[in-house]
Amino acid sequence: MTDQTPAATGAGETPVCRRLVGRTAVITGAGSGIGLATARRLASEGANVVCADIDEQAGKAAAEEVGGIFVQVDVTASDQVEALFKAAYDTYGSVDVAFNNAGISPADDDSILTTGLDAWKRVQEVNLTSVYLCCKHALPYMQRQGKGSIINTASFVAVMGAATSQISYTASKGGVLSMSRELGVQFAREGIRVNALCPGPVNTPLLKELFAKDPERAARRLVHVPVGRFAEPEEIAAAVAFLASDDSSFVNAAEFLVDGGIAGAYVTPV
Numbered sequence: 001m002t003d004q005t006p007a008a009t010g011a012g013e014t015p016v017c018r019r020l021v022g023r024t025a026v027i028t029g030a031g032s033g034i035g036l037a038t039a040r041r042l043a044s045e046g047a048n049v050v051c052a053d054i055d056e057q058a059g060k061a062a063a064e065e066v067g068g069i070f071v072q073v074d075v076t077a078s079d080q081v082e083a084l085f086k087a088a089y090d091t092y093g094s095v096d097v098a099f100n101n102a103g104i105s106p107a108d109d110d111s112i113l114t115t116g117l118d119a120w121k122r123v124q125e126v127n128l129t130s131v132y133l134c135c136k137h138a139l140p141y142m143q144r145q146g147k148g149s150i151i152n153t154a155s156f157v158a159v160m161g162a163a164t165s166q167i168s169y170t171a172s173k174g175g176v177l178s179m180s181r182e183l184g185v186q187f188a189r190e191g192i193r194v195n196a197l198c199p200g201p202v203n204t205p206l207l208k209e210l211f212a213k214d215p216e217r218a219a220r221r222l223v224h225v226p227v228g229r230f231a232e233p234e235e236i237a238a239a240v241a242f243l244a245s246d247d248s249s250f251v252n253a254a255e256f257l258v259d260g261g262i263a264g265a266y267v268t269p270v
């Protein structure tokens with residue numbers, strides 16, 4: 001069901017669409033950054049939002065703000081992920097959208113020469129195994145409904161190499177991209193779309209702090225961004241809302257880049 005009635009955002013002025021009225025969206029990592037911005041956006045489009053996070057305080061605050069429910073979950077634990085999608089279904093009666101977004105980017109994941117097996121494995125678990133688990137436990141609900149949209153957060157580093165390596169992170173995002181493509185193909189005729197969202201660098205508090213301390217580090221990256229700035233979390237959330245909605249009904253198994261043109265650039269404007 002799509003309600004096309006324009007509605008006002010919290011700010012009062014900007015008209016937004018209401019493409020997700022009556023839909024239930026599960027968001028992992030909803031307590032911060034891209035997940036939080038997406039919780040706000042999907043709720044503003046009428047969705048019932050299930051905010052999942054390992055961080056109880058942040059996840060609860062997000063759920064309260066958007067009028068949804070909070071489920072504390074470690075996305076690396078199969079039984080907890082299973083319980084998450086069951087809670088969504090038991091509360092709202094459907095699982096229409098799964099935004100499998102929780103991820104980490106720890107400092108000890110660096111060059112392959114210095115990254116230990118522990119760091120490698122931890123990043124693979126949180127960034128890649130989690131997406132396997134979330135898809136595995138969301139799909140049966142969508143199969144029964146004959147409809148669903150899964151959006152897995154990969155990254156632009158899944159399609160490009162960086163000399164400033166985070167080797168396990170990059171490999172994990174490559175895995176998310178390939179897995180999403182395969183699932184999108186496998187389940188397409190059951191009405192389920194699976195896409196990999198590939199954001200470019202986003203202005204999160206962590207990134208801001210890092211680059212405020214080290215302008216040279218920021219400049220080294222910014223020179224590769226044609227639009228000349230990093231993304232705001234709301235710009236990524238807008239892409240998720242599109243992929244979640246029926247407006248993207250023919251977008252499936254896609255590498256959905258939201259990167260300001262980074263992956264298409266050779267020489268950028270001065």
Ligand SMILES: NC(=O)c1ccc[n+]([C@@H]2O[C@H](COP(=O)([O-])OP(=O)(O)OC[C@H]3O[C@@H](n4cnc5c(N)ncnc54)[C@H](O)[C@@H]3O)[C@@H](O)[C@H]2O)c1
Pocket residue numbers: 028029030031032033034035052053054055058073074075076101102103104105126153154155156198199200201202203204207
């Ligand atoms: N920020 C960027 O520049 C950028 C760029 C491309 C892709 N991404 C990806 O986008 C996603 C979100 O990134 P962000 O910048 O919003 O991060 P963030 O750190 O702001 O938020 C991540 C959230 O995930 C939660 N989380 C971490 N481990 C968890 C676990 N085991 N179980 C449940 N929840 C867990 C955290 O508590 C946090 O609330 C990640 O997958 C990240 O790799 C980020």
